[in-house]
Amino acid sequence: MISVLLNALVLLSVLGPSTSLRGQMFTVTYGGELTMYTDAISHSASPSSSTTSYPYPTTSYPYPTSSPSLSALTVCLRYMAEERKDLTLFSLTQGYYWNLLLKRYYGIDRLSIESSQDFSSYKLFGAVREPRPWTSLCVTWEKKTGMAQVWRGGTVSVKKRVFGQVTNGPPVLKVYMFEGQVTDVEVWDRVLSPSWIMSYMSGWTYWSYTPGNVLTWSKAIYSTNGEILLEENTYNSDHQPIRGHDQRPGPMKRKTKRKLEWRKSENAEQRQRAWL
Known part of the structure; x- marks a missing residue:
């Protein structure tokens, strides 16, 4: 019990208060680890400014064991990673044994708790x-x-059964065995409707979707280990879509269109005079 309390003090001294990560992203390399916690940690002990040790969360967490278990959940995040590369997208643990793990092998998602299921994707109507x-x-x-x-x-994939026995303890989300960028991590304690999920996927303004009530990017408590870099999300700093090379330009304004047509007619008249 004393060792658990000391671990809690160490972790609190490093984490500090929650902070907003809006407009920011983590660059993660292999061997690096990003861990996000719930605010339940604030109830386990009080902060200590004299502790300088760095925590490395594994299977033991300094949390009260009386926390309720999740009966349902939705985990959302945005990432950038190389295509056709095997990676672990996230791990969500609760208590000492329960672990919801999502990996990607050969372009197929594998979700596991106690048993594993492969998920293949199908195109949505009115794709995001x-x-x-x-x-x-x-x-x-x-x-x-x-x-x-x-x-x-x-x-979206079809629905499949993935069984597992949930244990008590506040959820802890990790991003590890991953190389790339991660942003906008959100976790809810319910299954969101398809319209809410599509709102998250296509909405770059933070008010277009409701933040997660379990873990949220707008009020994050986190720790990092290894090579992790927190930086401004320069890819979409204003949360607007980035125009790709294969996207066609938008409709031309009326004034610009008239000016272009006038120039074409003037050039045609000049060429005709040159032939006379």
């Missing part, structure tokens, strides 16, 4: 047009039915 170069990802899971679903950009 995401801001390049980010990929938006959401995973839903319900304890009662075991049903899970994976949403990725303008695609």
Whole structure:
């Protein structure tokens, strides 16, 4: 019990108060680890400014064991990573043993708790047009039915059963065994409706979707280990889609169109005079 309390003091001294990460992203390299916590940590002990040790969270967390378990959840995040590369997208643990893990092998998502399921994607009707170069990802899971679903950009998988016994303890989300950028991590304690998920995927203004009530990018408590860099999200600093090279230009304004037509007619008259 004393060792658990000391771990809590160490972790609190490093984490400090929650902070908004809006408009920022983490660059993660292999061997680096980003960990996000709930505000339940503030109830386990008081901060200590004299502790300088750096915590490395593994399977033991300095949290009260009386926290309620999640009966359902939705995890959403945006990421940038190399295509056709195997990676771990996130791990969501609760207590000592329960672990919801999403990996990507050969272009197929594998979601596991105690058993694993592969999820292939199908195109959505009225596909979401995401801001390049980010990929938006959401995973839903319900304890009662075991049903899970994976949403990725303008695609969605069928629902499949992924069973697992949930234990007590505040959720802890990790991004590790990953190389790329991560931003806008949100976790809810319910299965969001398809319209809410699509709002998250296509909405770059933060008021276009409701922040997660379990973990949220707008009020984050986190720690990092290894090579992790927090920096401004320069890819979409104003949260607007980035125009790609294959996108056609938008409609021309009326005044500009008239001016262009006038110049064409003037050039045609000059060429005609030159032939006379």
